[in-house]
Amino acid sequence: MYQGLIKRYREWLPVTEQTPVISLFEGSTPLLPMPRLAAAISPHIALYAKFEGMNPTGSFKDRGMTLAVSHACQEGRTVLMCASTGNTSASAAAYAARAGMQCVVLIPGGKIALGKLSQAIVHGAKVLAIEGNFDEALRLVREICAEFPIALVNSVNPMRLQGQKTVAFEVVDDLGDAPDYHAMPVGNAGNITAAWMGYSEYHAAGKSASMPVMLGFQAAGAAPLVHGKPVLQPETVATAIRIGNPASWQGAVRAKEESGGLIDCVTDAEILEAYAMLPALEGVFAEPACAAPVAGLKKLAAQGFFNKPCSVVVTLTGHGLKDPDTAMQSAASPLVAVAASRDAVLQAMGFCA
Ligand SMILES: *Cc1c(COP(=O)(O)O)cnc(C)c1O
Numbered sequence: 001m002y003q004g005l006i007k008r009y010r011e012w013l014p015v016t017e018q019t020p021v022i023s024l025f026e027g028s029t030p031l032l033p034m035p036r037l038a039a040a041i042s043p044h045i046a047l048y049a050k051f052e053g054m055n056p057t058g059s060f061k062d063r064g065m066t067l068a069v070s071h072a073c074q075e076g077r078t079v080l081m082c083a084s085t086g087n088t089s090a091s092a093a094a095y096a097a098r099a100g101m102q103c104v105v106l107i108p109g110g111k112i113a114l115g116k117l118s119q120a121i122v123h124g125a126k127v128l129a130i131e132g133n134f135d136e137a138l139r140l141v142r143e144i145c146a147e148f149p150i151a152l153v154n155s156v157n158p159m160r161l162q163g164q165k166t167v168a169f170e171v172v173d174d175l176g177d178a179p180d181y182h183a184m185p186v187g188n189a190g191n192i193t194a195a196w197m198g199y200s201e202y203h204a205a206g207k208s209a210s211m212p213v214m215l216g217f218q219a220a221g222a223a224p225l226v227h228g229k230p231v232l233q234p235e236t237v238a239t240a241i242r243i244g245n246p247a248s249w250q251g252a253v254r255a256k257e258e259s260g261g262l263i264d265c266v267t268d269a270e271i272l273e274a275y276a277m278l279p280a281l282e283g284v285f286a287e288p289a290c291a292a293p294v295a296g297l298k299k300l301a302a303q304g305f306f307n308k309p310c311s312v313v314v315t316l317t318g319h320g321l322k323d324p325d326t327a328m329q330s331a332a333s334p335l336v337a338v339a340a341s342r343d344a345v346l347q348a349m350g351f352c353a
Helices: 034-039 060-073 087-099 114-124 134-147 158-164 167-175 189-205 248-259 268-282 288-303 326-330 342-349
Strands: 031-033 045-051 079-085 102-108 126-128 182-186 211-219 260-268 310-316
Touching: 031 079, 031 167, 034 045, 034 248, 034 268, 034 288, 045 167, 060 087, 060 158, 079 134, 087 102, 087 114, 102 114, 102 134, 114 126, 114 189, 114 326, 126 134, 158 167, 158 342, 167 189, 167 211, 167 310, 182 189, 182 288, 189 211, 189 248, 211 248, 211 288, 248 260, 260 288, 288 310
Parallel strands: 045 310, 079 102, 102 126, 182 211, 182 310, 211 260
Antiparallel strands: 031 045
16 A cells, blocks of 8 residues: 555655654655647647645645654654745644644735635644735744744755655656656745755666756746845735745756756736646646646747657646635636526527527
């Protein structure tokens, strides 16, 4: 039986026999071929989606959280704390419950998707909505965790990145080699740092013949890595990447430079267009942040970036059900109210005689 990524990739991770494994059997997510979406983007790409929304709490954060919480447990911590745009809090709250620990989360007031908030609440976390953005929340959490014996489980905790690097192992294990390109959304930049670490380690150990070119995408209103300076008031519909001063800035730059890749941005309009294409063309429902790299691939293809056959993996970082408000607001076909009669239903279907 599959028992989570620490079991699967134990020899690649900083764990010992003494580390208690706190797991919800995360990882080993599907790598789905996306032929219809690929055709809409470029004739040259074989596109695969690494659907991280299939993790236990619905985002890739679980990969890092299993390791971070296992370590916190080993160190005898009883309280976890994080700043979150939503998914980190959902994941931290679930793993804290699993470990019998307390969890405190700081979220930017009014800017967190409903599904994510409900997760933190049902798992019993103390949820504090601050009058400020994610960057301010993270600054506060770092300050408090430096002063008290509380485990900080944001991606500034190196264990988070160690767990998250396993996504690259899984892609290589599934494809038999690294893809030509790996596209993903970039917020606090921990995930692109971790994915590149995973590809690098696997390659160095001879597990893959090649390494991918990393393609990171930010939202235009929250694109510090594209502009080369922090954004004080980040804004985007993709709340998971509404971050103005990424903690793993250097890691993202390294992933870009060492892989010969790029970090670009896409507008909210482009994000919402790609957000609608994914579920309509492929039956895969991912949250708005995941649409950033899809829109990014579309933008690159329009510039002639892909001019010969190549393989592309896009990380779909979180599940679409996390943000039902955005789904309903951007729905192409709104609800149609009909009378409870055969004729009314047939007429609404366009089947009327
Ligand atoms: C956290 C998150 C991101 C951003 O990842 P970083 O490591 O902060 O760059 C993107 N998408 C989703 C769904 C997330 O939860």
